[in-house]
Amino acid sequence: MILLLALRWLAIALLGGGSGAALAIVWCAATTPDCLATAGARFDRDLAFIRASFGARPLLATQATVCLLGLAFARVLASPWPLAGVALAICAPGPWLTHLRAARVTQLDLQLDPWLVALANTLRATPSLGEALGSTIATTAPPLRDELDLLLKEYRLGTPLDSALDNAARRIGGRAFTALVLTLQVARSSGGGVSECLERAAATLREMSRLDGVVRTKTAEGKTQAVVIAVLPGPFFALLAQLDPDFLRPLSSTATGHAVLAAALALWLVAVLFARRIVQVDI
Numbered sequence: 001m002i003l004l005l006a007l008r009w010l011a012i013a014l015l016g017g018g019s020g021a022a023l024a025i026v027w028c029a030a031t032t033p034d035c036l037a038t039a040g041a042r043f044d045r046d047l048a049f050i051r052a053s054f055g056a057r058p059l060l061a062t063q064a065t066v067c068l069l070g071l072a073f074a075r076v077l078a079s080p081w082p083l084a085g086v087a088l089a090i091c092a093p094g095p096w097l098t099h100l101r102a103a104r105v106t107q108l109d110l111q112l113d114p115w116l117v118a119l120a121n122t123l124r125a126t127p128s129l130g131e132a133l134g135s136t137i138a139t140t141a142p143p144l145r146d147e148l149d150l151l152l153k154e155y156r157l158g159t160p161l162d163s164a165l166d167n168a169a170r171r172i173g174g175r176a177f178t179a180l181v182l183t184l185q186v187a188r189s190s191g192g193g194v195s196e197c198l199e200r201a202a203a204t205l206r207e208m209s210r211l212d213g214v215v216r217t218k219t220a221e222g223k224t225q226a227v228v229i230a231v232l233p234g235p236f237f238a239l240l241a242q243l244d245p246d247f248l249r250p251l252s253s254t255a256t257g258h259a260v261l262a263a264a265l266a267l268w269l270v271a272v273l274f275a276r277r278i279v280q281v282d283i
Contacts, residue, residue: 039094046097049171050104051146063089080252080261104143105174111144112176113205120198129188130155147172162188176205219279226275233268 043056066089073082118139122132130152137148147168154164162185169181180201187197241248251257 043093043097046101050097050100059093063093080258105172108144108147108172109174109176110209111141112180113202113209115140115144116180116198116202116205120195120202123195123198129184129194130161176208222279226272226279229275230272
């Protein structure tokens with residue numbers, strides 16, 4: 001924590017000055033512990049969910065090391081380009097973990113349909129939902145097996161089954177699994193046929209999966225165009241710098257150039273976020 005706080009102060013000392021830098025330092029000192037605690041908790045939660053072999057502390061330490069090296073190189077070389085590594089080290093882990101988490105949730109959703117059918121068939125022979133869940137683990141592949149195993153461990157240690165299901169739904173966070181948990185809880189509390197409810201839920205999940213595939217097919221072209229537009233400025237800028245280095249030198253050697261470059265990067269980021277929002281269709 002102290003290392004990252006010092007890192008933010010060092011960045012301001014290198015890149016800023018005057019009263020604005022002083023105010024920024026005060027703001028960093030006041031907000032860094034809370035930000036680090038929030039980021040660490042989120043990293044720990046996501047890393048545990050994807051079954052990573054390391055926790056948030058090594059990840060934060062790697063971020064701090066890369067940032068310090070980038071700031072040192074920027075100072076020694078008198079160039080802002082190493083700061084791109086600093087920005088990448090600060091911004092990349094969050095989206096990376098979000099992507100891995102979303103990929104795992106997608107795998108879980110794909111496994112729900114056959115698992116629901118197996119669970120419904122098991123419930124016809126085993127009236128206890130807890131025993132039926134345990135019976136389906138042997139025929140279920142990861143990652144769903146990992147989540148079911150954790151759910152059953154909580155249940156066997158004394159947690160009520162409804163609470164264990166709620167914990168699993170919060171831990172996974174997927175829309176399909178949350179709907180499944182609600183279906184199980186309603187069927188158990190109302191005294192209805194749980195196996196019939198699960199079969200209807202499996203049919204609904206199959207239809208949702210079909211519609212999701214149709215939406216992905218229809219939006220694939222727009223997503224490809226958004227990716228091309230997002231990536232194109234980098235190679236174009238590099239090609240222009242190679243053909244005429246003097247033309248772009250003011251961007252890296254003057255304060256006005258730094259401001260223009262920062263504004264361009266900010267506008268590029270806003271455009272990428274808007275394009276991502278436009279092509280992101282939720283069914």
